[in-house]
Amino acid sequence: MANELGAKACAVVDSDLRSITPEWIDLLIRPVLHAGYDFVAPYYHRHKYDGTITNSIVYPMTRALYGRNVRQPIGGDFGISSALVTRYLSRDDWETDVARYGIDIWMTTIALAENFRVCQSFLGAKLHDAKDPGADLSAMLHQVVGSVFTLMREYDQLWPHVRESESADVFGFRYDVGLDPIDVKLDRMLRTFRQGADDLREIWALALRPETLQEVMVLARQPMDEGSFHLKDDLWVRLLYEFAAAHRFKPLERGHLLRSLTPLYIARVASFVIETRDLGAAAVEDRIEQLCRCFEEMKPYLIALWAGDGAVAPPGPPRQTAEVAGQGQRSQMEA
Amino acid sequence: MIQTLREVLEKALERLSSQIVTYIPPLLVGMAILAAAVLLARIVRLLFSKAFKGAGADKFLRESGFAAFLPGSVRSGVAPVVVGAVYWLIPLLGALTAVNVFDTRLTSQIVEGTILLFPKLIAAGAILLVGFWLAQFLGRSILVWACNEEIPRPRRLAAAVRVAVVFVAVVVAADMLDFAERGFFSAFIIFAGGAVLTCGLALGLGARDSVHRWLGRNSVTREEEKQLLNHV
CATH class of the missing domain: 3.90.550.10 (Spore Coat Polysaccharide Biosynthesis Protein SpsA; Chain A)
Known part of the structure; x- marks a missing residue:
């Protein structure tokens, strides 16, 4: 129109x-x-x-x-x-x-x-x-x-x-606002993840490297304790990058792969909720910024997977992410 | 007695020489054809292995998921398998031609039967392969759907779907080969009929209240329409 x-x-x-x-x-x-x-x-x-x-x-x-x-x-x-x-x-x-x-x-x-x-x-x-x-x-x-x-x-x-990201210009006058609360059911999310890990392992194996899948299964088998459940940033980034590469190389399995992401996504959201429940808006934005840097630092891994390099080793967690994750875990334990 | 023995021997030798005259030439020709076929197969194998790398076929098998059903030697590369198939096909055709040289009823039947069966075998094999792939694909679709909908026992549901699809593929392949077709087909009819009956019962029992409400609504609407028209 x-x-x-x-x-x-x-x-x-x-x-x-x-x-x-x-x-x-x-x-x-x-x-x-x-x-x-x-x-x-x-x-x-x-x-x-x-x-x-x-x-x-x-x-x-x-x-x-x-x-x-x-x-x-x-x-x-x-x-x-x-x-x-x-x-x-x-x-x-x-x-x-x-x-x-x-x-x-x-x-x-x-x-x-x-x-x-x-x-x-x-x-x-x-x-x-x-x-x-x-x-x-x-x-x-x-x-x-x-x-x-x-x-x-x-x-x-x-x-x-x-290689790097740059900010887009922002217009408008920024001000603080009140927001409606959102209720999150953590126990159900953790159960969904565990059930998904039991049922969808063969689908995840189509996309994930064995070491990544192993880490996910180990996470799923841990006691689903709302205080300690944590899906690390680097694992989440690897999951998405490996799914992206599988989406490219397995056209007939795309629908299965995308729909099987749901329990993994729910696990990520549960982990994020647990990490940030005592944090204010600014601290949450910092946490998201940290995740973005993890995505950027692990981009070479995505490029190698995209090129079909099956021999590329999954990278370890970026140093900054590992340090701050450790701090996050310590502050949770202190609380 | 010696005379009788001589006559028997002469008749036997005569028959033997007649058989030799009848069958030795075609036998020699057949062996020559077979030897030529083996030589040709080796030459074709050499040329084919240089020309055909199979990268496109390998990629298709990998991306489609067919590779999961194939033996390890095929999964690792299609080219050696194709070259091997071509290599063995040529001597097989040579053997059929060699047998056909004898031109007897039995040999003609053998050749005819082999030639007619071969495409059916290929078709049945293709049907089974596609059937297995489809079973896996549909099984995965059901598994992911059932898991996301939190339906209990999604893996059993997926396994049931896989078994059903493979069963249908076996029935179709058996029909293609004219092998125990009645038995397989009857089993299929019983299975499909049972599945339709189960779904019908489930739908009927589950939708009973909805149908009752719909019928009730329709009769109320008709009453209201009658009352609207009463003044006319």
């Missing part, structure tokens, strides 16, 4: 928002009209347990792959220029998973990978309707992560050469 009307800029917002204000439209459109940006990503305050797919997977991977620090790559609220609209319309992805949960990461990745000018706008709090508990998490993961991996294949001449 924007293309038909000849609009210079277009703002897209989620339909279930409760915190949207008229200023959001200005904040999403103004950088396009007056500062020459093509893509305006949102920047919000969210509850530390809201947006876990973003925090655990999409943000760190997008940052490591394409070298741009876009904090909310699948926020659901965007501003886009006419040039970028034309580019989106010229593509033929509308019958794939992109047209469902993958649409946001598709828009962001194209903007980042094809050298469109990208910035972020601070919109305040993101409050939206509670997700239907019956909503299919595995379908969402399948489509979002599947879109990330599919776009990796499309742009695999680009991202192996990206």
